[in-house]
Amino acid sequence: MSKTIKIAVCGAHMSGLPLNHQLTELDAKLEKKTSTAKGYRLFNVPEKIPPRPGMVRDETSNASLELEIWEMPLENFGAFMIQIASPLCIGTVFLEDGSSVYGFLCENSALLEAEEITQYGGWRAYLSK
Incomplete structure (x- = not known):
């Protein structure tokens, strides 16, 4: 059995969105939709x-956000x-069920003048x- 890595995506890499092909072309499979x-x-x-969005961890925020968990063969992760x-x-993303996976995050400095869309x-x- 080959080894895999789980990746949380919260934006343009989600199913049906413009960058999803970057996952599917590397044999990633949608495992589940969660928050x-x-x-x-x-x-x-x-x-x-x-x-695309940028997600940041902010422990003062009471918000949880929609995302998808994709499972990819570990040997394809570098190409991704x-x-x-x-x-x-890519960093650690904590999920609603208490587990964590690797996933997309954003450098804070890029968001100084960005529109916050957490409320959606x-x-x-x-x-x-």
């Missing part, structure tokens, strides 16, 4: 094409990582506003 634990904020990252451009990065509860809800 973060409370303590996250979401921003519309400026000047990114296609548009080289496609991720600053200010986005997720990227899909923001896009459909």
Whole structure:
């Protein structure tokens, strides 16, 4: 049995969105749709094409955010990582069930003038506003 890694995505990599192919082309499979634990904020990252959000951990926030968990063969993870451009990065994301996985986060400095969209509860809800 090959080893895999779970990756939480909260924006343009989600099912049906513009960057989802970066996961599926590397044999990633959608495991489940879920939410973060409370303590996250979401921003519309400026000047990114296609548009995408930046999620940051903020323990003062009472919000949890919609995301998807994808499972990818571990040997494909490096090929995925080289496609991720600053200010986005991979770090630990805490889930509503108390577990944690690796997932997309954003460098705080990129969000100083970004629009906060936490109140929508997720990227899909923001896009459909």
